[in-house]
Amino acid sequence: MELILLDESIIKLNSEQSVKNQRILKEQAGHRLSIQLVKFSPNSKFLLSGDWQGAVKIWHVNHSVIEKYATIFFFDEGIEGLNFSPNCFYVGAGTESKLFIQGLINGQFTDAHEILPEEPIRGGIFTFSPDSTKISVITYDQVMFFVDIQSNEIIGSIEDIPSLGGSNSGILAWYENYLFIGLLNGSIAVYSTENFSLVKNLESGHTDSVLSLSLMKDGADMRLLSTGADGRVVIWDINSSSIVSRTDPFERSIITVDAAIDSKILVYGTDRETFIWNNETNDNLLINLSNTTNSTVSISPDGNIIARATDTNNLTIYSSQSGEIIQKISGREFSVTDTLISKTGSFMLISGDDGKIHIYDIQTLTEINLLKGHNESISGLSLSDDDQYLISTSYDDSIIIWETASGNVVKKIENVDLPSAVSYFSDGVQSLVVIGSASDSSVRFYDLYGKLIYKEVIHEDYIHQLKTHPNSKGIFSVSDDKQLVYWNNKGEGIKLIKSYQEITAYEISEKFHFHFLGGNLNLEVWDTNKLSLVTRFDLYEPISSLAISPDEKLLLIGCQFTVYLLELDNIIENKPIFVSDHEEPIKKILWDVQSSNVFYSVTIGAGILYYEIFSSDQLKKVPEQIFASKVDENIQSPISENKILGEYQVENFDINNVNQLIANEYETIGSEIKKIARIIQEEVPESQFDSYKRIIDNMKEMQTLMKKGISYLP
Known part of the structure; x- marks a missing residue:
């Protein structure tokens, strides 16, 4: 791979800070x-x-x-x-x-x-x-x-x-x-x-x-x-x-x-x-x-x-x-399936659909090790809290526990049934490998010796992501079945939230008490205590990755081709800020664990962009493209059961009432879109019309999405 440095661009944030980005590793x-x-x-x-x-x-x-x-x-x-x-x-x-x-x-x-x-x-x-x-x-x-x-x-x-x-x-x-x-x-x-x-x-x-x-x-x-x-x-x-x-x-x-x-x-x-x-x-x-x-x-x-x-x-x-x-x-050797930065911030892991794991020095972006042990595409990566162990899952029905420093295989667990996501979990007493299975949508807990400890099926569809609670209290899982599920250290799960879309990415903020759910159309923000919908940002692009900064002040949003930043101190007033476009789909966005001012985006072609947040008078004006949807404060997660598990409690709700509220909002949004398009067509001079063409195209796409939107209701 070629190490390059391109011209940087600078983007203004709401807090008078700016973001500059540089491409540091070229795609295959x-x-x-x-x-x-x-x-x-x-x-x-x-x-x-x-x-x-x-x-x-x-x-x-x-x-x-x-x-x-x-x-x-x-x-x-x-x-x-x-x-x-x-x-x-x-x-x-x-x-x-x-x-x-x-x-x-x-x-x-x-x-x-x-x-x-x-x-x-x-x-x-x-x-x-x-x-x-x-x-x-x-x-x-x-x-x-x-x-x-x-x-x-x-x-x-x-x-x-x-x-x-x-x-x-x-x-x-x-x-x-x-x-x-x-x-x-x-x-x-x-x-x-x-x-x-x-x-x-x-x-x-x-x-x-x-x-x-x-x-x-x-x-x-x-x-x-x-x-x-x-x-x-x-x-x-x-x-x-x-x-x-x-x-x-x-x-x-x-x-x-x-x-x-x-x-x-x-x-x-x-x-x-x-x-x-x-x-x-x-x-x-x-x-x-x-x-x-x-x-x-x-x-x-x-x-x-x-x-x-x-x-x-x-x-x-x-x-x-x-x-x-x-x-x-020549064709490229692999497409990226997952990527991680070590807890120490010294190396980056990139896995591919060729079954290999590439380890790069974070400073030089040179490959320092290549791990071979899987026969098919790797579906997920996770590191132990001290970076000593790397866990990888693959569609060859296996889990491998690696010694990170040497690259040696510590344990290979086979016959796992299509693991689609993985997370290392340690509560101070026990260390477990938790995986989601694409075969039966189960979540399974293994010890580091490969023994299956717990297994339970709550999800009804493909599990995209597993994430350990910031304080190691448990595990969260999200799925195409639109559900966010919380699991304790005994393998017991509870449905927390039923989203309005298939969930493809998840993040949590303990500081601001938010669950962030990313899907094919928008970003939903839920209150972690009330389990109620706080706000929704319509991005009109599939969200592939979400990441909270180490100081929990910023949320990175990685869409299919676009990176946004959302400042969390006033989430109702703030909107996601456009940061950069990519030529190839973004696989993941990552914060430097040592800094809340540095982050990376990685494309499926293994191209890496480096970003740095800084204070500067050099600003690039970017048109607002994100629309914050109105949300009724009474809307709560549509879960149809009462159950208490640990710190979470879920209550019943009236699904027909919620669906009607959502339908009304879709109608309102559709009407506003038509007004915006009409203003541009009638008021903008012909000599300036090309500058607004992208907005018109977005309006037409939004109108189409509005017609399809009601079909996403549960």
Whole structure:
């Protein structure tokens, strides 16, 4: 990994303090999972790659060398569609259910927006219009929508589209006023984009499914290329709809084709082979024969280089003239699954989905040890109070207790049934390893010899996190079942809070008596004594991690791509302050245990940002993006039982009354959102409107969320 130092940014807090951040460890550059699609930009300056993990990366092409990158999208579904607009001002990326458009102006990215978020679209099957103002995308109801990119409004549609031959964006081609679609029956449907009707079908080219399409110039003429499951490549004359050339059938399906738009060179491939075809000499050159599965192939429009990826997550660049490999970009070795800073603050632990644990010196960020003992992804890490022991859990059904200093295995506990979370617990009398099981949603207590002491099932779904009480009084657990549960040292559990969302992150403040529950939409703050909801912050981004500063004055909020800080001294008046954006999803945020002025964020690609809080006159103005929801003081945790355990007591409540209160608040918020959007549209001058575009996009997203919000009520 590369140690780097980037320009720092400075953010103002409410208390006249500021936060500066510096990237100190660069993310691994490559993809983690198999690359599904690659696509060069029309100007040959950029290359897109999308993988099965949902990551879309953009690479800069400098004199046929691929360099630099940024992760511009990260979905929770595999990538099935990638494309540039013809003018290179937009990048499109789609999954099986979503399609996003990202602006790209002079190499700089503008805000992304989702295309038709309320429609059942097949987000991977789309293409841009020749003038780059529209986009076409198909739905699962076999309707092709034509959408204005700027307004995100449907301007036309075609119903009853026949079954498609392919399953990604390569099955469509848009030339002038015609849209070409490869079909399952081996033909190519041609539709008018002016009156949205069928013009003709191109038949007799293939005897089986058409799997991909591409456009190519042949002198003054424009050609359409098609490949099929029959193993043929066909070149069509667009004007006459006649076949110009057709290869003999290959023994395997030709799944992908691309052409250098102003060149005689085209490239095509099966799931094993890659060929270069010179249309002028009719020569075919095999440039790749692999035992691994190949994905789509792309050739730079200037005809110089070819990109192809495999399911081994590597990206290979070939010379289109010689067919020789000129560059290989290796995939990343692992994605981060958990991370910790030692109690002494001297080292950081990072675990991966490769089953390994990396230990870094906190000062130099150099790797000082690598622990190998698990066979599958590591699900959790925990340290003993004195850092002497490290506990790791893995989806290989094991727990390992390590001696931290030496890296030796003290004890391996097997047959644990999918441990999803872990916490070391010591009350001064006994030391225990506590885990949550993804198999039966139980919480289990083991001694350090591997003996199961207690086991109880209270949760009804996946357990995300276990956290030891700050004073070692017990353990807290949170789950997708929306419940916060407290466990004492005898393995007895009690339901404390039933949230209004699936809980993905938890933190507690003893000083201010707050439970913090993070979910897919917002941050909830609950009173630890009354078990009543104090306030809620609507972040509209999944929360992955929460962390209280050592002095308990600040709460770190790690969302999917964004870090916020919340000052706790006046939580009703304060709002979370934006600190930084990340290109890749944040796995965890961590305080330096020795200081309440230093913290870190770690991405799934093992990129680390360092932050320092200080007093300064250098301030960066950040627009407020967080809305504090109104909360009725009478709302209490919807738990339907009376039970006393230790210091906690839970009372009954009227669930229908609570649901009605929440529904009323959703209606109020929705109304306010519409007012804000209307003010911007009516009052902001056209010359300044781009500055407010992100707010408008957020408003539209909020309106969509409002419609779905009531479904989250218990």
